[in-house]
Amino acid sequence: MQDYRDLNVNDNIEDNNSNEDSTDKSQNAIKDRSNGIILIFFFLSLCLILFVVITYFKISTPRKLPTIVSSKKEISQRGTIYSNDGFNLASSKKLYKVSVMKKSIDPDKMDLFIRLFSIYSGMDENYVADKLNGNGNIILSYKVSPKTALNLKQLNQKLIKYGIFRSYEENGRVMPKFGLSIEISGESRDYLYKDLIEPILGYTNKLETDGFTKPKGIKGVEKFYDSTLESKQDGLYRGNRDIGFNIILSKDATLKQKIDGQNIVLTISLKLQKKIESILDEAAKDLESREIAVGIMDSNTGKILALASNQRFDPKNISANDYSKLNPSFVETSFEPGSIMKPVIYALLLEKRLVTPHEIFNVYNGVYKLGKYTIRDSIKQQYASAENIIVLSSNVGMVQMAQRLDDRTYYNGLKAFGFSFPTNVDLPYEKDGLIPSQSTLKSYVYKGSVSYGYGMRVTFLQMLRAYAVFANGGYLVTPYLRDYTLSQHNKKININKPDSKIEILSVYTADTMQNTLIKTVEDGTAKKTKVDGIIVGGKTGTARIADKGRYSDKYIGSFFGFAKDEKSNYTIGVVVFESSAKSSYYASQTATPIAKEVIEILIQEGYLKPENQNLNKIISIK
Incomplete structure (x- = not known):
């Protein structure tokens, strides 16, 4: 039989062991809670530090707000x-x-x-x-x-x-x-x-x-x-x-x-320009030519009313076929003028009193020897007055009259009319043209050839303003295309006031020339430009084109002159470039009919008023 005391001892030992286990568990739990608290504290501290740092940078760094400034x-x-x-x-x-x-x-x-x-x-x-x-x-x-x-x-x-x-x-x-x-x-x-x-x-x-x-x-x-x-x-x-x-x-x-x-x-009127261009487009169908050009200018001021060509292009759609049309022939093409030069030389002779309108010259039935060259007239006559040499366009007569000009007078006279100088029209790339040097004009041959428009080169606008001299009393004017400038508020500024006119002919010479050119239209080579009720004067010219040192079978036919009524006075030029000898090429066949139509349009549009006011006689041009 076991002693009860042993049982109590064992029970006490077990109780002690149990108490020790409980104590260990309690201590471990406390330790775990302490560690958790430390971790939580550390985490919170870290968060606080991060918050402080972020707050600092937020405060110290400029805020990137959407911009309130715009441009x-x-x-x-x-x-x-x-x-x-x-x-x-x-x-x-x-x-x-x-x-x-x-x-x-x-x-x-x-x-x-x-x-x-x-x-x-x-x-x-x-x-x-x-x-x-x-x-x-x-x-x-x-x-x-x-x-x-x-x-x-x-x-x-x-x-x-x-x-x-x-x-x-x-x-x-x-x-x-x-x-x-x-x-x-x-x-x-x-x-x-x-x-x-x-x-x-x-x-x-x-x-x-x-x-x-x-x-x-x-x-x-x-x-x-x-x-x-x-x-x-x-x-x-x-x-x-x-x-x-x-x-x-x-x-x-x-x-x-x-x-x-x-x-x-x-200065150009679209309505007038359009009608002139329509004339040229129709004429081009019948004339075998490279280009037909027409210019109308106020004889007294140089204000250009129209500069028209049948060679045009759409500036929005330029193709290779348009390249030859890009350059305005009015200022960028020079040519030998032919007989339209005769009135200029005649005016120089009149101004120096070297000839009188009624002085008679032997024109040898239209055949004359000039050096090694034979000069011919299209109209055969034995004698002609100085005036009729212009009216009937005698080369033979001009050759003889031109010899009376000495080289200095000849040269200075050509320059006075503006030849060999740009007209200063408001277009770029204007050519000067070309005249013989003064020493060259000592030559009998050159004096003669220049008198009927060979041996020199002119531009369309040079010739246009030269003929304005005959219409305005003897003054050389500067042609212009800009009438005025408009400011941003649509106020007229920089209004074009024509430059001072340069007097190059006396009133006597200018009036005599005007009468001679009127007679040329009435009775001479420019009859087809005559319009009832309007004073028209002018001269035709037909010049053969030189190519590679020889004259070709291409011609330039031209008319330059004026049309005026009691109030208005306009200088008109028509040039038909490179007509073929196989078709009509004389200026009286090519240029003068166009000039007449231009004058009739000026009447229709109210620029000119016939003296008799009988507008029914004017041909209607659509």
Whole structure:
């Protein structure tokens, strides 16, 4: 039998062991709670430190808030060219660039995008589809008009609304819906009447400035007045914006006003010019010639009413076939004038009192030996007065009369009439023409050949103003094409006041010449220019064209003269360049009928009034 005391001892031992286990567990629990508290404290401390650091940087670093300052650039434009009767001949409009990020178009809706874009832009669907074969940001057009740009902006809103554009992922980033990008790319030059007033009006080329395409004058009026027409300063608006992204025009805003180019108004009437060009287009159908040119100028002021050619081009669509038409023959082509030079030499003789109108010359039945050359007249006569030598256009008579001029008088006289000098008309690239040197004019042969228009070269406008001298009392005027300039506020500035006239002939000589030229129209070689009720005077000329040192079978037929009534006085020139010997080539057949039609149009348009006021006699020209 076991002693009960042993049992108690064992129980006590077990109780002690149990108490020790409980104590260990309690201590471990306390230790675990302490560690947890320490960890929590450490974590909170770390968070506090991070908060303090972040707060510090937030305070010390400038906040990147959405900007409240905005800027806007306004592109200035080239000035407009107007006709004298108020028509817009050349003007500028903004061009827009349209682009799209291809990835932003839902591939399942690509065909729909192409169809809609084609409808709104006016571009061919195949063209748009071909453009979209590329990748990235695709430029669909650089030449979108303002109206089309507005349509595309409306389209863009619809495309976004109906989910044709989408966001997409690129390099791990989600890219927002881009839509169409529509922004100004430059400026386009428009010519509303296409080839009218060409090549005088001229054309422009594109010049890129600060990322924008702007036009620059290359030929004609566009070139001569390029510095007047070109845009002066783009506008810039910079300042705080409202919630609608509109710039608030406060005192702190930066405002740089846009300054467009100035507008100019020409002396040429579009209506008159168009009718003259129609005459030339019709005449060109019957005449085998390279070009027909007509000029009308106020004899007293030099104001040009019309400069017309049948060789014209559309400045908006110049092709290789137009290259020969780009240069105005009025100033850039010189030619041997032929018999239209005779009145000039005759005037020099009259001015120096070296001949009188009624002095008689032996003209040898129209055949005369000049050095090794034989000179012939188309009209055979034995004798002719000095005046009739002009009226009937005798080469033989002119050769003899011209010998009375000494070399110095001859040379200075040609220069006094403006030959070998530019007229200073407001067109670029004007040629000087060519006259023999003073020493060359000592030659008997050269004195003779120049007297009937060979051995020298003139331009159309040089001859036009030379004939104005006979019509205006003996004064050399400067022809001009710009009437005045318009400011941005449409006020007339820089009004063209004709330069002081240069008197080169006495009243006696000018009046005598005027009467001789009137007689040439009444009874001589220019009869076909006669118009009832209008005072018409002038001279014809037919000159053979030299080619590679020899005279060819091509001719220049011309008429220069004047038409006047009681109030108005106009100098008129007609030149038919390079008529073929196989067809009509004499000036009386080519140039004079055109001159008569021009005078009749001047009557129809109210520039001239026949003395008898019987307008029913005037041929109606459509």
